[in-house]
Amino acid sequence: MGPTGYDATEFPPFAVTVDIVLLAATDTLNVMLIRRGLEPFAGRLALPGGFVHADESIEAAAHRELAEETGLVAAAMPGVHLEQLATFGAVDRDPRMRVVSVAYLGLSRSMPTPTAGTDAAAAEWLPVEEATMRELAFDHAAIVETAVERARAKLEYTTLATTLAGDEFSLGELHQIYEAVWGVKLDLANFRRKVLATAGFVEPTGERRVSRLGGAPATVYRGGPGAALVPPLARPESRSPVAALRSGRR
């Protein structure tokens, strides 16, 4: 706001919306999209979202939209995360009127079935590689790309993956989340060592659990008290190309 105050009657009115990029880390990384019924961009895929109400914060609007479309309650459910991504405010991004959209990044371990009613029938899950190749409505393609990069980066330097993993998880499950979100294969042995060596990342519950398709019983962990990963868990692509060349494959 201006430093000296202003005439409250003299400001251009804006519509403020939230758009939700809900990503699900199953085997691969998927994004929830909705097929538009009306112009503009009728028939195109778009992000779910809606207006911010006059009496709710932007944050609250994002949580409400997420719950309305999917039933997910980011604040209360394990395995769900919601955070602000960025704000998109080009003059002509919506041909009908001046709309400023605050995009949110949602992350979920599973792909919840879109809630019945509203536009849920037109909702679908798409792998992010496919989604970014489609022509999405408005500037939603750019928003999805921003969201995917943010999600991948956050797994490097925060404990976000333990939030996704839920209340209790094995290191194998945590490993699987990293592989899904990053879209790469990670050596499980090195992954384990790194995770266990990072203070505050995970802590054992003391229990063990058998898996569904054979294999030794896994130690069960829960998320640790830390929020930041120090040092970060780097993506393989993040390594210097020079260093990668020098060390080579063996």
Add this chain to the structure above:
Amino acid sequence: MGPTGYDATEFPPFAVTVDIVLLAATDTLNVMLIRRGLEPFAGRLALPGGFVHADESIEAAAHRELAEETGLVAAAMPGVHLEQLATFGAVDRDPRMRVVSVAYLGLSRSMPTPTAGTDAAAAEWLPVEEATMRELAFDHAAIVETAVERARAKLEYTTLATTLAGDEFSLGELHQIYEAVWGVKLDLANFRRKVLATAGFVEPTGERRVSRLGGAPATVYRGGPGAALVPPLARPESRSPVAALRSGRR
């Protein structure tokens, strides 16, 4: 926006503003603040900012406000950087009306004198440590903290510092920017090695330059083609406390 369109006449009107957190990396990290003349928060320090016009993008509004207050043109001048930070939209963040503010992070190598006119007379530069201890207007204290953390993080994994350093710079100057923004001392020898070993970070112009207070002539560099620092240049604080304990001081 909503997936199925909406009645353009039925939406709650918002005022949309931009707030600029302009940080200057001189010897230390400073932030530009303006003393408010009017209620609310009269007499308090606040961030410079203003309304987004009906016919300009949010991005354009941020650039305009920055230029109006300081004369800095982020797009055209070396040594200046401007990027979106986050959007603040609590219901009661402005007691007068519903205002959504998109905060921008500005970074400058110097502390430009605030432009004459408007509220420039009330503008002042403060070290960020001092600023975060003062009680700022609105939610501006939180915005400043977010901005400082973003700036520090960005120096780790992007070549932003070369943008701040300007068209031509010595490694000593680049080193000084890192020390100012991070607020730590860095071993110059290790810093040089790391910078020169990172592909795309800096490239020599072929010239040398003498410094003002003695010392050998320095090789002149310009910013390289890279945008991301791979691997990142980590802050000393980012090191694992465990590792730091183990290695210790010698």
Add this chain to the structure above:
DNA sequence: GTAATAGTGTCTGTGAGACACTATAAA
């Protein structure tokens, strides 16, 4: 001379990646 900056050399410890290996369970 001193002070200040530029730049090189070298040692050490940590940790990431590669990969071989054992153990335990289901089918």
Add this chain to the structure above:
DNA sequence: TTTATAGTGTCTCACAGACACTATTAC
């Protein structure tokens, strides 16, 4: 048995931090 998962051991290379050292300039 095979297959899948859990978990350990170990080697190597890269790199960050510590710090000693030389070189070149202004004063």
